[in-house]
Amino acid sequence: SQKIEQNSEALNIQEGKTATLTCNYTNYSPAYLQWYRQDPGRGPVFLLLIRENEKEKRKERLKVTFDTTLKQSLFHITASQPADSATYLCALDTTGTASKLTFGTGTRLQVTL
């Protein structure tokens, strides 16, 4: 069966460090992968999309990599700030028709001073 796995353990890092979150998937070859941020009591917010033919994508302090051989995406936040504390979700289209996204369970990031 198709699986999307994110580290369920919370990631605690110090302000100013780089946070790296992992998303692994099995039994599928998605055309693209997306990352979202979710704060408590709110809906997820779209951050970045990376396509299968892209190795890396950047947006301000965010960087996403996509390794289709390893079936893995890494999400980096450089110079992390307490305001970056949230749950980060990866999502991918498991149908091949761009009709719906399947989400991972998310990794909670806590950035401390």
Add this chain to the structure above:
Amino acid sequence: GAGVSQSPSNKVTEKGKDVELRCDPISGHTALYWYRQSLGQGLEFLIYFQGNSAPDKSGLPSDRFSAERTGGSVSTLTIQRTQQEDSAVYLCASSPFGGADGYTFGSGTRLTVV
């Protein structure tokens, strides 16, 4: 509107009652999705609309769940004869067409069945 609007934001209902949850997507977004998120769990897909049609309703958990969309805009998710396991946050999202450019989510409706 500027974002995806969902109402009510909170709903407490008695077991066995019917509830209706409303989603008002971003104007012009043809795709609309319903997900639900149980405490500490990931997002569970329920149904996808393209315009007023629902080409994928594979995530609806039982025939107590139904959804419709009218005028290519507002959608209503109806849960009949609610059960305690229906308690969750129901999230609606929309996108211009399909999901390739990211979804915009509403803040959700927190449903509690007592």
